[in-house]
Amino acid sequence: MSKYVLIGSEGCGSVIVELAMREVQAEFELEEIPYLEPGPDRDRLLELNPLGQVPTLIMPDGSVMTESAAIILHLADAFPDQRFVPSSSDPQRPGFLRWLLYINSEIYPTTTFADDPDRWKISETRSQEYKDAIDQYRMELWANVEQVADDPYFLGERLSAVDFYIAVMRHWRPGKKAFAKALPKLNTIADNVSRLPQFESILKRNFPDS
Ligand SMILES: N[C@@H](CCC(=O)N[C@@H](CS)C(=O)NCC(=O)O)C(=O)O
Structure with missing residues (x-):
């Protein structure tokens, strides 16, 4: 069987998938590209x-897969010994699916939509205001996750893919410091994930300043 090829970029959502790949010890090659920069890499990505x-x-x-949550659920099928997606008979599965999808469908797009206000025809004079409003909304969305988070991981003793999202996305706007201040339980979860030996080097490579 040949390997998976993960196309990603430093610090991006591809890191979430990299953590899952590492956890199941999948054989994969990481192709890091400047995904927004016009050129042959982007042309290939768009294809x-x-x-x-x-x-x-x-x-x-x-064949090709996109959507981080779909990829994670696929890895759970492909590597049945994994533990980061509760099985269909596990009582923690409904809660896991709910918050996995909430993070993906409610929170993640707020980052994508605020990355480049110009794309949405937001004038330069209003772009900071637009970004700030979205950042504030994102933190309100995260507060709902904080409210139901257990300890030491989101589901309690069991490490799950929800923790992978928390460990990566806390580095995104408005930044790790603001995240830690507003969301202490989620920040502790992210710290716990970052200390796991199998993930330490991946997270350090992607977020060298933290
Ligand atoms: N729903 C997608 C979102 C992926 C996504 O938005 N990735 C960002 C980088 S972290 C991106 O590629 N943004 C460029 C764009 O949306 O044009 C997923 O979960 O994989």
Whole structure:
């Protein structure tokens, strides 16, 4: 069987998938590209994924998967010994799915939408105001996750893929410091994930300043 090829970029959502790949010890090659920069890498990415987003995963059979949550659920199917997605008979599964999807469908897009206000025809004079309003809304969305988070991981003793999102996304706007201040339980979860030996080097490489 040939390897997975994970197309990603430093500090991006592809890191969430990298953590999952590492956890199941999947054989994969990481192709880091400047995904927004016009050029051959972006042209190739757009051929594989019409949204031009990372993560984009080339499967061992050559087919393509996108959407981090879908990729994570696929890895759980492909590596049945994994523990980061509760099985269908596990009472923690409904809560896991709810918050996995909440983070993906409610929170993640707020980052994507605020990355480049110009894309949405927000004038330069209003772009900071626009970014700030979205940042504030994002923190309100995270507060709902904080409210139901357990300890030491989101689901309690069991490490899950929800923790991978928390450990990566706390570095995104408005930044790790603001995240830690507003969301102490989630910040502790992220610290706990970052200390796990299998993830330490991946997170350090992607977030060297933290
Ligand atoms: N729903 C996608 C979102 C991926 C996404 O937005 N990735 C960002 C980088 S972290 C991106 O590629 N943004 C560029 C764009 O949306 O144009 C997923 O979960 O994989």
